[in-house]
Amino acid sequence: MNKIQTQIKAFLSRFFGNHDLQVDEDIFTLGFVNSMFAMQLVLFIEQEFQINIENEDLEFDNFRTINSLANLVERKTAKIVL
Template sequence: MEIRQRVLGFITARFPLAELTGSEDIFSLGFVNSLFAMELVMFVEKEFGITVPNEALRIDNFRTADSIAALVQRQLSVTA
């Protein structure tokens, strides 16, 4: 839950009027462009101390805060 909240905090810091839940698709809602997508990847790597491997750089892994949290948890378990 904490990972999801930190991701939502990052997104809403950039889009203060957004009221998002963990399961809402930030791409279909129009919050993500190519620049923000890269910022999101960099945030995830820095915030959680992980490296997102090239094969994980798929839209489905970044579509929702829940999917980002799942990606982070998988990568944390790999590095543990």
């Protein structure tokens, strides 16, 4: 697990109780996500990684798993560096 994945897992684990969330588990399918939590997740990603989540980024596939969230962060931070 890389640093981004570790930070995301640490955040999510605070809300998922005793469930040992894996990097490829779908958090929507697990039933842990409601609309309020989805907004908290977006805010966490923006603040933690200093990126802006745009409307076009707000697709379920970008937020389903730790891996997909980490990929989103990596894509967004790569644009900042360029």
